[in-house]
Amino acid sequence: MNEVALPLEQLQAASGGPLYVKLKNMIEQAMKDGRLKHGDALPAERDIADAAAISRVTVRKAIDDLVDQGLLVRRRGSGTFVSKPVPRMQQSLTRLTSFSEDMRRRGMTAGSRWLDRGLFHPTPEETMTLGLSGNARVARLVRLRTANDMPIALERTSLPDDILPDPDAVENSLYQALSGRRIQPVRANQRISAVLLKEEETELLGVPTGSAALSVQRIAYLDSGRVMEVSTALYRSDAYDLVAELTIGA
Structure with a gap:
């Protein structure tokens, strides 16, 4: 890290409130100016504290705030890095x-x-929800969904094996693969809740440990009323907003 990116010796004389706010603003400005780019590593907290003549508690507070905002990410054993900007959808x-x-x-x-992905013996919950017979198998798809190569969601989907007999046939879009077999959902029930991600989930999604996600559980139906799909998707809460239009009844 060069002195141009973070002129820490100037921090004490800068305006902007408490020292941790000054440091936070300095790091944010360096990102806006392009002096700190996606993937750049920050100096160790001890080095920042020494260069700016402030306490490590002050440094930690500034960095914690930027991590919470998604501007920085901590990687265990590696350090603190500038995050890739995440567009909200x-x-x-x-x-x-x-x-x-x-x-x-x-x-x-x-x-x-x-x-x-593959065909498996169903769990009791899958058997009940999908209405499977005793000898039926279930097609399971577990994948990390990306948008322009950025991790967005972890998706787990289960379908009866007669609806999806070959899970390997799904290339990218499940519904597109099913449309080739003239199968498509006509309605669905969704339940949305906030959850804390497990450590392995945060690593896959590229978010800080302890991050929250939006859990969207979906049960989709065919026009016959049969359940064709049950899925759970964990969406990054820093990237996704779920929006519903409400009207007032008569």
Whole structure:
């Protein structure tokens, strides 16, 4: 880290309130000016404290605030780095769409990193929710969903094996693969809740340890009324807003 990026020796004389706020503003300004770019590492907290003649508690407070804002990310054993800016996206709750369709409407490229997929013996919950018979298997898809190569969501989907007999046939869009078999959902129930991500989930999504996510649980139905899909998606709360339009009844 060169002195041009963070002129820490000037911090004491800078205006802007308490010392931790001055340091926070200095780091943010360096990002805006391009002196600190995505992926750049900050000096160690001890080095920042020594160069600016402030306490490590003050440094930690400034960095904590920037981590909470998603501007910095801590990586265990590596240090603190400048995060890639995350565009916020709004998802309407009034339309039944796929992730791929959502991204396409935004002019973004949807992608997937497969974590697991195949045909398995169903769990008791899958058997009950999907209405499976005793010898049926379940198609499971577990993947990290990306938009323009940025991790956005962790998605876990289960379907009856007669609806999706070959999970490997799904390339990117599940609904597109099903449309080739003339299968598509006509309605769905969704339940949304806030959850804390597990450590392995934060690593996959590229967010700080202890981050929250929006959990969207979906049960989708065919026009016959049969359940065709049950899924749970964990969306980055720093990137996604779920929006519903409400009207007043007569």
